[in-house]
Amino acid sequence: MKALILHGKEDLRVEEVEEPVPPGGWVKLKVEEVGICGTDKAFYKGTYRPLKLPIIPGHEIGGVVVDVGKGVDKDLIGRRVTTEINISCGKCWFCKHGMPTQCPYRKTIGISIDGGMAEYMITSADVLHFIDDLTPAKGAMVEPLAAVLEGIQQAPPPPGANIAVLGIGTIGLLSIQVLRLLGPNILVGVSRPGSPKAKIAEKLGVDEVLTYDEALHLVKRKTPEGQGFDYVVEATGSPEGVGMALNMVRPRGVIIAKSTHGKMVSLDYTSLIVKEVQLVGSRCGPFPPAIRLIREGLVKVDELITDKYPLTDGVNAFKKAFSRESVKVHLLPS
Ligand SMILES: [Zn+2]
Ligand SMILES: [Zn+2]
Structure with a gap:
């Protein structure tokens, strides 16, 4: 063969x-x-x-x-x-x-x-x-969607959460669709606005796709006390992603880490501790709910x-x- x-x-x-x-x-x-x-x-x-x-x-x-x-x-x-x-x-x-x-x-x-x-x-x-x-x-x-469900299952966002998804590749676009089902208040993608991927992200459920700087600006204007998103999914596939996520998550917020690029990252570790941020690693997830979401057309x-x-x-x-x-x-x- x-x-x-x-x-x-x-x-x-x-x-x-x-x-x-x-x-x-x-x-x-x-x-x-x-x-x-x-x-x-x-x-x-x-x-x-x-x-x-x-x-x-x-x-x-x-x-x-x-x-x-x-x-x-x-x-x-x-x-x-x-x-x-x-x-x-x-x-x-x-x-x-x-x-x-x-x-x-x-x-x-x-x-x-x-x-x-x-x-x-x-x-x-x-x-x-x-x-x-x-x-x-x-x-x-099914497998990539199951992997997305695992992170959300390990640390689910509260109802009506302010959510940012960093990176709008496969994992980002699947995360957006599942998180949309959970009734967020704000749900934005962070990437390059206007790109073909950004158009897909907007079709599949984000309010809008913003640049990193625009997302930080939105944090100041629209999140409680200007302190950050409740929930950030880091799916950039790049070593810079987690630092960006840490800058936009609020104190006691959650970062779902999904990038397996294999590279070392540098991170403001003290900020992670002072802000009491939960950094949640997750890998493979449950297949039956992933199959159900695809079968029922709830995730495209x-x-x-x-x-x-x-x-x-x-x-x-x-x-x-x-x-x-x-x-x-x-x-x-x-
Ligand atoms: Zn995979
Ligand atoms: Zn065993």
């Missing part, structure tokens, strides 16, 4: 490899559509290292079950699915305390084991979710997929994923 293999920093190649065989309890998927995520981009740039190299990246999957390993119901064959990214052990302290995504023995698709940027991939039957009624494109958007995902490339053009797809005008780039392996 054809696969896109990352060998190291900016060394991505389309190669012919053996098709994977599902072991007991696992299934083989024919990958229909797979998203390029910010994490994949950081792997490509070499700022964040996958746990295995070379690796087939890709953890945002829409596909069909084509084979099953020992002990798995054959009726699964032909079902359209998406797979969770973490395959946990189910036995350790973290798994037993409701934190399977932090299982130290977990396998992580596209990070510690081969992922979906290939014609076929394997995953555990335990982490499949059925999406027979959704397109593969929507299926591949097709608008975010700006480019689709065949797998064989994967290198150009990655380059496109770094361009300013694209939001989410998908690969079509089959």
Whole structure:
């Protein structure tokens, strides 16, 4: 089969490899559509290292079950699915305390084991979710939406909150839609106003898209005592994002941190403490509510997929994923 293999920093190649065989309890998927995520981009740039190299990246999957390993119901064959990214052990302290995504023995698709940027991939039957009624494109958007829900679940905004979303890439645009459902007072995007992405953000629920300076100005005019937003989502994908978020959050406000660029950041740490800001890191999240939000059209995902490339053009797809005008780039392996 054809696969896109990352060998190291900016060394991505389309190669012919053996098709994977599902072991007991696992299934083989024919990958229909797979998203390029910010994490994949950081792997490509070499700022964040996958746990295995070379690796087939890709953890945002829409596909069909084509084979099953020992002990798995054959009726699964032909079902359209998406797979969770973490395959946990189910036995350790973290798994037993409701934190399977932090299982130290977990396998992580596209990070510690081969992922979906290939014609076929394997995953555990335990982490499949059925999406027979959704397109593969929507299926591949479940994982990023679940990751957005995780942060909001860990630290939800109060009703009627003043909210800023920094960065309006995939995570920003998904966050905007979920936060809009929670009835904010102010909901602004912080990026470059007037850009194609800003137009999408305005269509999907922000009051307006402001520059960073305009957002600081709005803080002074429109938030209580001019002290800042209640809730800031940092989804810039850049090391400067968290410092900007800290400057615009109010005392005792919340910053949801979502940028996995792999770089070191410098931060006014004392201000974080004096303002008693909650800085909430979060990664992978719950799939069932993400599927429900997409299925019911409460979160729109097709608008975010700006480019689709065949797998064989994967290198150009990655380059496109770094361009300013694209939001989410998908690969079509089959
Ligand atoms: Zn991702
Ligand atoms: Zn475990």
